[in-house]
Amino acid sequence: MMRYDVIIGRDILKHCGFKVDFENDKVTWDDVNVPMRPFPKTSNEFATNLYLSLHEDKIDDPLDHNDEVFLLQETTEHAERIEQERQRAMHSEGYRSKNILSSKYEFVDADTVAQTQKHLTAKQQSELSKLLKKYSRLFSGELGEYKDEKVHLIIDPKVKRPKSKTKPLPSLYGPKKFNESLQGRTRSTRPHRFYHLPKIGDILARRTNYAFFTKLDVSMQYYTFVLDNESKKLTTIATPFGTYRYLRLPMGISQSPDITQEIMEKVLHDLFEEVEVYIDDIGCFSTSWDKHMSLLDIVLSRLEDAGFTINPLKCEWGVKETDFLGHWLTPNGHKPWKKKVSAILAMQPPTNLKQLRSFLGLVTFYRDMWPRRSHTLSPLTNLLVTKVFNWGPKQQKSFQEMKAIVARDALLAYPDNSIPFDIETDASDYQLGAVIKQKGRPIASYSRKLNAAQRNYTTIEKELLSIVETFREYRDILLGGQINVYTDHKNLTHDMTKFTIQRVLRWRLLLDEFGATYHYKQGASNFIADALSRVPSSIPVGEEQETKPNDMQQA
Template sequence: MWRLLECTRVEQREIAGGSSDDEYLFVGLRAPPASSSPPMRIMIKLENGKERYRALLDSGCSHNIISTTVMQALQTQGPQLETSAVAFELAKGSTQSKGAMEVRFRIPQLKRNSFIIHTFEVLPTLRDDMTIGRDLMTPLGLVIDFKNGRVQWDGSELVLQTTAEKNDQPSVSDSELTQDEDEEYFAGDMVAVTPMDLLPKHLEEALQHCYLKLLEEYADLYNERLGRIRLPNYILPLRADFVPTQSRPYSVPRSQEEAARREIQRLVELDVLEQIYGLEPSAPAFFLVKQDGSLRLLVDFRQLNKYLHRSPYYVPKIRETLLRLDKAKCMSTLDANMGHFARYLAQESRPATAFCSPFGKYQFKRLPMGISTAPDRLRQFDVTCHILREQVDYLGFTLTADGIQPQTKKIEAIQQIADPRNKRELRPFLGMIAYYREMAPNKSAMAARLNRLTSKNIPFTWTPEDAAAFQEIKAALARNVWLAFPDFNFHVFADASGQQIGGAIMQGKRIIACFSRSMTDAQRKYSTMEWELLSVVEILKEYRTMLLGFPVVVHTDPKNLLFPRANSLRVKRWKILLEEYRLQVAYVPGRQNVGADAFSRLRYNFVQQVAEDELFAVDEEEVAIDGVIMKKHQLQDET
């Protein structure tokens, strides 16, 4: 190994023989001292069928080498081990090859459609899965370009990214490696995922081939490098009276200092931060420990946010987004990697983002998280991605071709929530329940008691009855309730009691949505007919975007709702609203309208599910209400 100390260019000197070509004069070459930087290791990924391996590119090794573990795995596929007399010199002495094997593989990050077949020597002490030496690199024309940090092969190239790794086992080479630690470069690891990672296995072979070509064409769109939105640099919309404030840096625990320093340096290298040395006012910063143990930089921009003009961008309703997925067989979800950083800040806006840390002052070069206007800008560009999956997790729900249900890990987390000790702990729980309200029939009735405790006029006193209601709500969400996607011919079952209204939207015997809410004090004074009509109106209003324009059959138990008389302005207004829809009202005797009646009336305990054919909509579907209990209460209904 040699190092170039000096290179002098000689401009167009006349050389004997008449040549006037440029010459370069190299002087001062000598071997590096023993204290030089550790040897470099170039790693690359190989594929053999569905298996992936990690290989070292070693131009100092004369032969290709394979580890015993990989050899044994490949032997099950057919290749046989042959005897070999090749010997290798290692850092800790020489060793003999255990045999030779012919290996078939490809380098997907360079040439996916080109297969390579070559002989590999078997070595049990090999650190990596394989080593590719000169006997393969030379005929392939594989070039390692250290100047530009590239691995090149027949017009294709990969970027080198360095990582640090402990050398636990000796590396194989014709020259000795005596370092305890080496510097490792991964070819192509700037790409977070390969096209094969994104290729769905359930697609037909012809579709896989077409989709693979598309992924390879746009491979630069899903790498780990920070992208950039092609828009002018963002100018913070500061008010004219903005006055920056000076803060002292927050302390960082000694145990986190080194990790915090590395995180700031990483953001500097990603061109997110730049260090400043002036006396500009700055906000304090701190670090949050993530689930994987790494740190996230957070800046306290509360003072800055007070002086920013907001221009909120609309956020679509989650329910409407999910219902548009009807008849979908494959689904894809895309996420912007550190999306806020995709847009650069204008030069004049950067000083406002300055922050102080124990390691110095910095300012953002890109739009930071924590700025109140950042979500407004990011929301304009809908962009972790999952492509053509049969099942995806999205916005807290699990989506499949069959329907929607709450995401399992979210429901498991809710089940672990302990009883709240005060109003502050109770409110977030009720917010989570409201998010999944369509998955918990009769949610409003179950939550009514707990909602009462959030009132300012009622002191927080947790009673056994409150604890029972709390557990009842969690049990309702724990049921495996699936909501089907709409097919645009709907049956609405509506009912009302003296306290709440409720109902369900169905197609055949598949539940599309469940609805329930408590009545206001004024609504409790309505007549029975108005209660029933109110339940229909509220369901139609809640799901207007799904129901409007399609045939809807409303099933209700009071016959007078078939011919409502407009005795009040309220009913007249409701009739005008109903005329928007393509409605047909069908009478259902109260004893048969068990589903909607339960959503509006019952507080129930969960028992073993009992199927009864005469109970419409609950004979085959697993729902969160037991049919026997619903029927029992329905029979007790005087009306």
């Protein structure tokens, strides 16, 4: 009894939906069958890979030896292999960072990869094949090791340092996937250096008028980074095979993306005029085929030297259009990825707040794409404020209207700082709206709701706030360019030094940084921005400001 945290009776298991089949020695829950211990029917490949990916920790073993190895001894051959790996790991310091995971994919011949690129000419396919053969180790599928330094997670000094006998975290395994809960460790650690992930919108805005684009996907990227000894203790987990520790950077820890992004930018630090990096996604952009081959030669060499591996069949080589970071890229602009649009259109009306948040999250990911988004979604976002799910005709209408907007094929042009930006802004009692254009082509659309305090602003303050918020949101695009702002409030086109309110004085400091020129445009002519800012008068007065999430980080 003392060796287990809890023993659950059959009545509770039945109440929770577990079906215990003693005749066939299995437990069924949520259409997943799990064999009873020590019934050795689990996949040898899964058990072996799990053992090889984790370092066994003998400090705190919640299971007895028979339970620990019951899944690994189905055949004599596998039992001998596991014992050999165990002995080598115990006596070889260098072995811990080699051959930890088996190949994630079969080796692919370079000629085969090149021939699958039907969009390339025969000459281009031949040159691509020669380049891939040059870096055969990079495409071998074997897990590499980042050679520069070991990755470490610093323990927060406010949190008690774990003792040598670190309490293991729970884990869950299935037929094809292994999961562990690292939430407790995430709360007790902090990044060794906070590192900002780039905004997806900024990445897309920089890539205009390219001729060739190659998308590289780093395989098993997190597992390339070896953990130091202190960090290994923080990743101790309990499994049916015993208690183990990660040797390499695991998924599920909040610091992992920061660490990965920092290292990737360090590897490709001097190539950012032609290369974009977002965690494990790398984009290479060139204006000619010869330049593209030279760029790929440098990038692949850097990745191979750093110990990374790439699955060539998951990459896109020398294309003009493809999906990247959740968007569909073309040389002339970008638009929502059809796969994500199809997912939105296929969604049924939500039946609870969780499903509603999922729908709003997908739509908000493309918030720059669709005008009147905030206006259209108001009946739905109001439900998040009240935290009471009450789906009625207004919500159903909003849901259908948003799906109709999503179904339209929106294409945003890439910004060009050599061309003036034309910004049309407007504000209503409840909304802010703006549209950014160049030569009449839309660059971005902006709209959001006013919070309770902002709804008390004067009309001119609301109009000015619309301009300020647009500049803040698209600062990286607008700063340094020639900007023309069109507003239907004539007072904003005069000398703004007459304003004496402290809030407006602070806004002026931001506006002066951009050096925009302001023009008066009647509301009837400024119909786009005006439409973005209009909402029904039935919006509750106590409604809070809509949260604007940052660009999403999984694609």
